[in-house]
Amino acid sequence: MNSYETRIGMAKKKMEEAEYILLGGGAGLSAAAGITYSGKRFTDHFGPFIEKYGFSDLYTSSFYPFETEEEKWAYWAKHITLNRYELGATKLYIDLFQLVKDKSYFVISTNVESQFVKAGFPSDKVFEIQGDYSYLQCEKGCHDTLYDNELWVKEMIANTTDCKIPSKLVPTCPVCGGEMDVNLRKNQYFVQDEKWAESDKLYKNFLQESEGKKVVYLELGVGFNTPGIIRYPFERMTYHNENATLIRLNREHPEGFEETEGRTIAFTEDMQQVVSAFMQ
Structure with a gap:
């Protein structure tokens, strides 16, 4: 793994060049935010x-x-x-909004505390897929x-x-x-209402629109409780798009596909520290 400073520089450059940024928020993100x-x-x-x-x-x-x-x-x-x-909006989520607000972006999150929306992300750009x-x-x-x-x-x-x-x-x-x-979402009775269906549609539209483009998949604290929602799809989409970069912030599980190693930038450092460095 390259030095921290080198990885920060690489990640910042990729985000600056990106035409689209897809954020994926997992439990580790909220934990890093203090929740x-x-x-x-x-x-x-x-x-x-x-x-x-x-x-x-x-x-x-x-x-x-x-x-x-x-x-x-x-x-x-x-x-x-x-x-x-x-709980109000936490600094980490607020910083994430400041980081991407001027980009074409979308958020998919398995978290259920509505921190993204509290931090300023428009609700039509956030898909809280687990409820x-x-x-x-x-x-x-x-x-x-x-x-x-x-x-x-x-x-x-x-x-x-x-x-x-x-x-x-x-x-x-x-x-x-x-x-x-x-x-x-904990069993087969989970209700997906009209708002959920609309978010799902907007997410799929974003994926279609960004396909093949310069995309950064910014994966934040996603482990293996529900890897099929964010972690594996982000890796798969990076693999199939040579213009894509996966930026993974994960203290415990930074590893990923060997095939995308050259287009994956992983951080095991403190998430707030890393996001703050992206903004400098």
């Missing part, structure tokens, strides 16, 4: 839940099989509030409408006692009367 799912941030906010259920982090706790809906929504109200409503913390859906996906949850969540938080909410605050599906869930 961590474990450690002090978790223990400071989830003490009662940790004591009652033995939770160790926000990721594994989101799969906990709560015995009642009252317990489930007490947890999820806290989870959503911390990661979606209490959004701010919406609820029918747990069984009986219809394709999503429901803004901010007021619900605030009321749940205000009325949580002993890690439970009152039964009257448990949301139910207005169509089938069944249980509700957060709009996150």
Whole structure:
């Protein structure tokens, strides 16, 4: 691997020359921005839940099989509030917007905290393919409408006692009367509404428009939980386009296709440091 300074220079040059930039945001991006799912941030906010259920982090706790809906929504109200409503735009996401705002760009992200939009990215240039913390859906996906949850969540938080909410605050599906869930892709019932379909169309249009052109695929903290959404497609598109460059920011998994090694610039350094250097 070339020196840090050499790689920064190469990456900056490629981004300056690029006709298109496609950003791919994964969990490592939000972690680098300070939206961590474990450690002090978790223990400071989830003490009662940790004591009652033995939770160790926000990721594994989101799969906990709560015995009642009252317990489930007490947890999820806290989870959503911390990661979606209490948190403003972080510096790393704001810097990314400043980096690409004058380019032809698009964003695909598996993150669900809406940080890209908060940081200034227009919503029609962001495809949050895995869902959004701010919406609820029918747990069984009986219809394709999503429901803004901010007021619900605030009321749940205000009325949580002993890690439970009152039964009257448990949301139910207005169509089938069944249980509700957060709009996150975790099973076959994930609801893809009209907005999701439009984002998917815009993303595919961007891919078609940029095909064969000078493209930078800026991959940010994408691991192997869902590699088929960003990581593998970015590598494949780089391989098939000799004018493309893959810039990968990933502390743990910088490796990629051997065939695209000459057109891949990888960084394992601190992501905020690297993005700040791109802007200088």
